[in-house]
Amino acid sequence: MHLAYPAVLSALLFCTGLYGVLARRNAILVLMSVELMLNAVNLNLVAFDVWLSRAARDTLHSGQALTLFTITIAAAEIGIGLAIVLAVYRNRGTSDIDKLRDTAEGPGTEGPGSSAAEKAEATA
Amino acid sequence: MSLAPTVSLAAGHPGFLSPTGVEIAFLLVGLVTFGAALVTVTTRQLVHAALWLVVSLGGLAVEYLLLTAEFIAWVQVLIYVGSVVVLLLFGLMLTKAPIGRSPDADSGNRWAALTVAVAAAVALVWVVVDAFRTTWIDLNGPAAGSTRVTGESLFRNWVLPFEALSVLLLAALVGAIVLSRKAKAESNPPHVNSRGVTESSPSVTDSGIHPVEQEGAR
Numbered sequence: 001m002h003l004a005y006p007a008v009l010s011a012l013l014f015c016t017g018l019y020g021v022l023a024r025r026n027a028i029l030v031l032m033s034v035e036l037m038l039n040a041v042n043l044n045l046v047a048f049d050v051w052l053s054r055a056a057r058d059t060l061h062s063g064q065a066l067t068l069f070t071i072t073i074a075a076a077e078i079g080i081g082l083a084i085v086l087a088v089y090r091n092r093g094t095s096d097i098d099k100l101r102d103t104a105e106g107p108g109t110e111g112p113g114s115s116a117a118e119k120a121e122a123t124a
Numbered sequence: 125m126s127l128a129p130t131v132s133l134a135a136g137h138p139g140f141l142s143p144t145g146v147e148i149a150f151l152l153v154g155l156v157t158f159g160a161a162l163v164t165v166t167t168r169q170l171v172h173a174a175l176w177l178v179v180s181l182g183g184l185a186v187e188y189l190l191l192t193a194e195f196i197a198w199v200q201v202l203i204y205v206g207s208v209v210v211l212l213l214f215g216l217m218l219t220k221a222p223i224g225r226s227p228d229a230d231s232g233n234r235w236a237a238l239t240v241a242v243a244a245a246v247a248l249v250w251v252v253v254d255a256f257r258t259t260w261i262d263l264n265g266p267a268a269g270s271t272r273v274t275g276e277s278l279f280r281n282w283v284l285p286f287e288a289l290s291v292l293l294l295a296a297l298v299g300a301i302v303l304s305r306k307a308k309a310e311s312n313p314p315h316v317n318s319r320g321v322t323e324s325s326p327s328v329t330d331s332g333i334h335p336v337e338q339e340g341a342r
């Protein structure tokens with residue numbers, strides 16, 4: 001098989017994931033696009049590993065070992081990412097990336113601001 | 125007479141116009157995979173995006189099988205199709221994603237994103253085709269990624285990264301649990317603070333309110 005076929009498919013899948021990451025608004029759809037990009041990298045790793053192990057230039061099977069590591073890290077990433085998205089959804093009531101402009105808790109929500117207001121009320 | 129030169133030519137540098145059976149299968153499955161990926165990033169129904177992702181990842185598993193990487197293919201089916209997509213569906217359900225067609229699935233900068241993606245695709249495909257036009261993978265012989273080969277290489281040459289990865293998975297597990305429990309943990313400190321405040325300044329209304337709130341919180 002030509003190496004160009006899996007390489008081109010991998011490049012196309014990566015760019016599809018790139019479009020999804022840039023264009024999607026829901027955080028979970030962005031995570032799906034990240035999965036597509038990771039899978040494109042995996043396909044590249046497997047194809048080049050098969051080629052290089054056939055050409056006897058690589059006897060460590062580093063490509064397939066790295067693919068297994070990537071799959072594991074992707075599973076960990078999706079778990080942590082979904083936990084973060086759920087925490088954000090619980091706090092803000094939305095998972096739209098365009099609406100998540102704040103990098104810190106505002107004064108209206110619960111946090112140091114509200115406890116300071118309570119203290120001011122209590123001392124007054 | 126004319127068969128022998130073509131065979132030797134095919135062994136030396138096979139062209140793209142006479143694809144082998146494996147190449148045709150790879151091409152067809154690749155088209156399905158790419159189409160499913162495109163639908164995944166463009167559909168307006170969120171649950172359908174997750175289901176098309178299953179098609180795309182399953183197609184990639186078939187591509188791994190065609191590249192004789194069997195173990196990776198089954199790991200792909202087990203982990204991606206089995207658990208990651210289920211996690212994504214759970215996430216969609218838990219964030220109360222709309223079941224039907226949601227008009228605001230794409231953000232306003234989708235044309236800029238399309239431009240960037242098409243430019244990146246053209247550049248990458250051009251570079252890759254130019255670089256690997258004549259490279260040939262020999263798929264005959266024993267499988268390059270059977271479970272035996274992968275296991276031997278993994279547990280002879282890659283043991284330390286493997287164990288480090290298990291520690292990373294444990295850390296990710298603990299991190300996910302901590303992140304999921306954080307909302308409950310954050311709702312408690314204001315009570316502790318206000319209880320300290322009410323102890324320092326005895327007011328009847330505050331001390332009357334707080335036990336009720338704490339019971340409600342529990």
